[in-house]
Amino acid sequence: MFSLQTMFGQGNQFYALLEEAAVAAHDSTRALHEMLKGSERQPALDAFRLARQRERDASAQISQELVDSFITPIEREDIEALGSALYKIPKQVEKFADRYSLAIQHLEHIDFAPRAAMLEQASSVVVEMVRLLPRMKLEPMKALSDKLRALENEADRLMLELYRDIYSGKLDPLQMFLLKEFFEILEKAIDRCREAGVVAYEIVLKNS
Template sequence: MFSLQTIFGKGDKFYGLLEASAAAAHRSASALTEFLGKDGSVAAKSLEEFRLARQREKKLAAEISEALVNTFVTALEREDIEALSGALYKIPKVIEKFAERYSLIGDRLGDDDFASRAGMLEKACEVLEQMVGQLRSMKLEPMKELNDQLQAIENEADRLILELFRDMYRNENDPVRFLLRKDLFEILEKAIDRCRDAGNVVYAIVLKNS
């Protein structure tokens, strides 16, 4: 027996668009890791890849919005699709913001370890991409395991940022450098938080439909 989604030919469309959106966010995080390099130093690196990633995410968000208007039957509830699309869109946007700021001021910051934090962000995006990919199956236990991984990454990032701020308050004597470092680390923290937020949306969808 065919489901209504199969009859209308729309069952996979939104899954595919959301999966592409999660993949775009992951690519953006991977580009940031490469951008910073193993030693976190600034080189003559283009920001074009980040702009393209955000534009790709924006285009996918627009496709999802248009499809919601034109589709009678959707694979997921409309508000869930909109919530997840919006959460995914925010990730490359924040990453691009970090890359732009870092390209301007990174050479003034010395040996701050932004690369390891970017690695945590990339891992968070990798787990998030897996979560979105498993939406089709709606299996609660595997999704819970992935969500727990994502929460653990976010918690570790919070712990590290607190340690970093503690060290900065104690040892940073240059107020301008202090503010620049603080701003960049907070942007990275926000990007990881955006991954957590998107993961929470995915997990809530599965809870609702399991």
């Protein structure tokens, strides 16, 4: 028997597309961490651009599905908000990688790897949160939200240490400028992860 469910679908493709976007974002942060912890730290920008393109493709598919679908598993505004938040993560990572490739000769003695590791951890938590969305279970989602908040707080603490280094008088003006700019890009990327996590958590709060 031909049913409305067959005709309209259940809208579960949105969960798959959001997960695809989250994984692409995570892959970009992992590529950044691998680059920065390497001994040569030579930027290979193809990995970042590939992840960014995957994110763009997933975002475009989400937008098209919102136009084409009669039924969505969660509110359309929430799908758009989460898709937008996920889209911004690899955007920040690519911004860092592009600028790093231009300024690497001035950054040889600056270790970005610990902050990049924290960003990779944060994006990994975001992937877990997006994968949990179909279950709409509040308790595990809250635990992940708390974990993401703790990572954000630790990143803020490290930023304070950074400012102590900047104003120590040991750096020349160019190094001070570059250090501040690059660490703030990483901080903003972690903030983007936190924003995506907040949207995911609020979706579960409304639907659990």
